[in-house]
Amino acid sequence: MVKRVLVGYGIDVDAVSGWIQTQDSHPADPTNVSRGIFGATVGVDRLLNGLHGYTHELVSTLTEQQERDVLARSIEVARGLTGKMPKGWTAPAWSTSKRSIKLLEEYGLEYDHSFMHHDSQMYFVPDGTEEWRETDTRSSASASTWMTPLSSLKPSKIVEVPANWHLDDWPPLQPQGGNGYIDPYVIERMWKEQFESLYRENESFCFSNEYSSASQWEAAGYLDAREDY
Numbered sequence: 001m002v003k004r005v006l007v008g009y010g011i012d013v014d015a016v017s018g019w020i021q022t023q024d025s026h027p028a029d030p031t032n033v034s035r036g037i038f039g040a041t042v043g044v045d046r047l048l049n050g051l052h053g054y055t056h057e058l059v060s061t062l063t064e065q066q067e068r069d070v071l072a073r074s075i076e077v078a079r080g081l082t083g084k085m086p087k088g089w090t091a092p093a094w095s096t097s098k099r100s101i102k103l104l105e106e107y108g109l110e111y112d113h114s115f116m117h118h119d120s121q122m123y124f125v126p127d128g129t130e131e132w133r134e135t136d137t138r139s140s141a142s143a144s145t146w147m148t149p150l151s152s153l154k155p156s157k158i159v160e161v162p163a164n165w166h167l168d169d170w171p172p173l174q175p176q177g178g179n180g181y182i183d184p185y186v187i188e189r190m191w192k193e194q195f196e197s198l199y200r201e202n203e204s205f206c207f208s209n210e211y212s213s214a215s216q217w218e219a220a221g222y223l224d225a226r227e228d229y
Contacts, residue, residue: 003199014056014092058095067097071107090114094163098128101156111159118162120198120205124155161206166194 016036059067071089078086089104091114104112105127115125131151139145165171172190173182198205 003203056092058093059091059097059100060095062097064099067099067103071103075107087111088113088161090163101125101128101158104158105156109158111161113161114163115160116163116165117160119164119166120162120202120207122162122206123160125158125160126153127156129154167191167207 014036016033020033020036057066057070059070062070075086078084085108087109088111089109090112091100094114096114100114101112112125117123117125129151130153133146133148135146137143169187172187173184195207198207
């Protein structure tokens with residue numbers, strides 16, 4: 001019996017945030033900023049579906065108040081654009097804090113796409129109260145000081161649509177050192193092989209790509225053109 005696969009698309013709307021983020025000490029380039037303006041003025045009407053930070057900030061470096069401010073402002077912007085309360089959140093660069101999930105619950109969000117406890121199944125993400133002791137092998141202290149088990153995980157009310165670096169097109173499509181264009185069919189082959197493996201081994205699964213909207217449309221067109229999908 002042929003399986004049926006339900007396909008949904010979710011896109012990170014970064015707009016200008018990634019191009020004006022100067023933590024790497026490189027000044028903002030007006031041409032790159034224009035690419036972000038395209039995303040905010042043209043692409044957002046096509047693709048907006050949820051929250052992805054405000055200026056692509058690293059959540060793990062924020063104070064609690066900063067994290068609250070960013071979340072509240074992002075919700076306000078999304079409501080202004082769509083007239084509706086957003087339902088989901090993706091941490092910029094998948095950088096989170098131990099309070100992130102509790103804040104999502106507090107602000108009324110329903111799902112997240114930032115964690116990797118599973119690679120292909122949705123689940124209720126842990127609430128962030130788990131505890132661990134960071135390993136410090138550089139210290140002269142006894143290893144017994146950091147050889148402690150991770151505490152048990154407690155599920156939250158937030159559904160996790162799992163993040164997966166193997167399905168993220170940003171790392172393999174990012175040109176390095178003037179190497180020119182990256183062959184998109186390399187990514188197509190990777191996705192196809194992973195899709196077929198999940199399709200073969202599971203009754204249902206989540207298959208998600210995160211970054212490039214162009215590749216999203218290319219992938220959709222590829223599936224439309226294939227009679228065996």
